[in-house]
Amino acid sequence: MNVMEVTVVVVMVLMISASGEGRVAAPIEYSAISCRGHTASILEFGGVGDGKTLNTAAFQRAVNELSKYASDGGAQLFVPAGEWLTGSFNLTSHFTLYLHKHAILLASQDIKSWGVVDPLPSYGLGRDAAGGRYISLTFGTNLTDVVITGENGTIDGEGGVWWQQFHKKKLKYTRPYLIEIMHSHKIQISNLTFLNSPSWNLHPVYSSDIIIKGITILAPVTSPNTDGINPVKSGWDEYGIKYGMPTKQLTIRRLTCVSPYSAAIALGSEMSGEIEDVRAEDIKAVNTESVFWMTGNYGSHADIHYDPNALPEIKGFNYRDVVEENVTMAARLEGISGDPFTGICMSNVTIGMAKKAKKYPWTCSEIKGITSRVVPQPCSLLPDKGRDKRVMCDFPTDTLPIDDLKLQKCSYVKNYL
Ligand SMILES: *[C@@H]1O[C@H](CO)[C@@H](O)[C@H](O)[C@H]1NC(C)=O
Ligand SMILES: *[C@@H]1O[C@H](CO)[C@@H](O)[C@H](O)[C@H]1NC(C)=O
Numbered sequence: 001m002n003v004m005e006v007t008v009v010v011v012m013v014l015m016i017s018a019s020g021e022g023r024v025a026a027p028i029e030y031s032a033i034s035c036r037g038h039t040a041s042i043l044e045f046g047g048v049g050d051g052k053t054l055n056t057a058a059f060q061r062a063v064n065e066l067s068k069y070a071s072d073g074g075a076q077l078f079v080p081a082g083e084w085l086t087g088s089f090n091l092t093s094h095f096t097l098y099l100h101k102h103a104i105l106l107a108s109q110d111i112k113s114w115g116v117v118d119p120l121p122s123y124g125l126g127r128d129a130a131g132g133r134y135i136s137l138t139f140g141t142n143l144t145d146v147v148i149t150g151e152n153g154t155i156d157g158e159g160g161v162w163w164q165q166f167h168k169k170k171l172k173y174t175r176p177y178l179i180e181i182m183h184s185h186k187i188q189i190s191n192l193t194f195l196n197s198p199s200w201n202l203h204p205v206y207s208s209d210i211i212i213k214g215i216t217i218l219a220p221v222t223s224p225n226t227d228g229i230n231p232v233k234s235g236w237d238e239y240g241i242k243y244g245m246p247t248k249q250l251t252i253r254r255l256t257c258v259s260p261y262s263a264a265i266a267l268g269s270e271m272s273g274e275i276e277d278v279r280a281e282d283i284k285a286v287n288t289e290s291v292f293w294m295t296g297n298y299g300s301h302a303d304i305h306y307d308p309n310a311l312p313e314i315k316g317f318n319y320r321d322v323v324e325e326n327v328t329m330a331a332r333l334e335g336i337s338g339d340p341f342t343g344i345c346m347s348n349v350t351i352g353m354a355k356k357a358k359k360y361p362w363t364c365s366e367i368k369g370i371t372s373r374v375v376p377q378p379c380s381l382l383p384d385k386g387r388d389k390r391v392m393c394d395f396p397t398d399t400l401p402i403d404d405l406k407l408q409k410c411s412y413v414k415n416y417l
């Protein structure tokens with residue numbers, strides 16, 4: 001076991017279906033990292049938003065055509081109200097995909113028609129199956145300056161058929177995501193709703209300068225691996241170590257997450273390429289499986305060739321100003337035998353235990369740390385430093401580049417929608 005592996009990041013909630021007709025008058029306005037010099041509608045490329053016509057070729061034609069403006073102010077593609085059935089298409093640089101409020105991209109359920117790409121090099125293998133991976137619905141690699149946004153338009157993965165096939169172990173390759181962006185920088189995903197992804201929803205990887213904001217992600221709580229946003233991974237066992245690209249400088253703010261079968265925020269699993277400087281604030285976890293949970297034995301390996309002696313150094317966890325209600329287990333913190341998780345700090349944490357709580361609210365092993373003003377009384381491995389106000393676990397005070405990002409106001413007068 002060479003990584004600390006916990007559960008996956010999951011932001012999944014109730015099922016709500018968005019539908020309806022409607023047109024907005026020009027001008028439209030939105031905020032983005034870049035505005036564009038050229039504008040087109042999917043209708044100009046033969047798109048038909050009737051929910052039945054397959055638009056894969058129309059989308060790919062549109063992107064290919066608009067990529068010609070990359071060095072001339074960039075281009076944006078409007079998707080008007082309607083249901084746009086499509087298979088996977090690839091994005092391009094200096095490009096904006098904008099979905100109208102009542103635009104729904106509907107992923108094709110014809111599994112045979114999905115292309116296959118290689119496993120991620122830091123994973124070595126696909127996550128569901130050993131071979132390749134079905135390409136994501138919207139895919140981009142080696143890009144710069146891409147915006148996927150809209151007035152809360154919807155990208156619907158129609159995942160049901162994939163979940164069934166996954167449960168029946170009938171899939172030849174790993175399920176697709178709704179958006180995967182690889183080897184890219186300056187990416188914005190905002191003001192959209194993501195529905196029923198076949199698997200993970202948003203997967204930026206080997207990329208930097210990514211902003212994801214103002215989005216809603218919905219899937220049945222029982223759907224398999226429909227993780228919301230998945231940046232908190234960095235590879236699997238020996239493949240992750242070899243690829244050696246850590247996840248770092250991650251800021252999570254104002255997240256609300258309903259997750260009865262998983263964590264609201266999870267680091268890992270698959271983090272063998274290291275992960276550092278993750279900050280989370282203003283988090284609301286509703287009906288969540290866990291808040292304080294660490295394990296050194298997630299029990300999942302790419303293959304048998306991992307190095308059992310490649311143990312991780314897991315340290316520096318600060319939790320503060322947390323209020324919990326109706327909790328059955330206060331914390332389960334389990335490091336690795338002979339390789340403890342250290343530097344755990346918890347201050348100003350009030351855990352309201354449920355009527356039917358576990359007899360011992362804390363389970364601790366192979367960890368080191370301190371606590372201050374934590375109720376109920378923590379395990380002995382996390383000694384209480386008293387009610388002294390000065391014992392306060394640190395939250396970083398330096399700023400990250402994302403804090404200085406200024407979005408531009410983009411506005412278009414043409415009535416494309
Ligand atoms: C999209 O990109 C993938 C990976 O680079 C490639 O395999 C596929 O052929 C591309 N699809 C199109 C339609 O260009
Ligand atoms: C994309 O970037 C990666 C990493 O820099 C590189 O290894 C790969 O060859 C590039 N792929 C393409 C299609 O340019």
Ligand SMILES: *[C@@H]1O[C@H](CO)[C@@H](O)[C@H](O)[C@H]1NC(C)=O
Binds near residue numbers: 016017018152192216
């Ligand atoms: C966007 O739509 C989803 C699904 O209908 C909804 O839950 C969410 O509140 C909407 N977001 C905004 C900002 O209106």
Ligand SMILES: *[C@@H]1O[C@H](CO)[C@@H](O)[C@H](O)[C@H]1NC(C)=O
Binds near residue numbers: 029030151191
């Ligand atoms: C996008 O979402 C943000 C909230 O995250 C909201 O303030 C803003 O008005 C939205 N913009 C549009 C164009 O819907």
Ligand SMILES: *[C@@H]1O[C@H](CO)[C@@H](O)[C@H](O)[C@H]1NC(C)=O
Binds near residue numbers: 321322
């Ligand atoms: C303790 O946490 C609560 C919220 O969880 C916060 O309102 C309060 O200000 C915190 N106390 C101190 C001393 O920071």
Ligand SMILES: *[C@@H]1O[C@H](CO)[C@@H](O)[C@H](O)[C@H]1NC(C)=O
Binds near residue numbers: 354
């Ligand atoms: C506490 O949680 C249980 C389910 O675990 C639920 O049935 C009960 O209504 C909750 N109580 C309160 C006060 O929220």
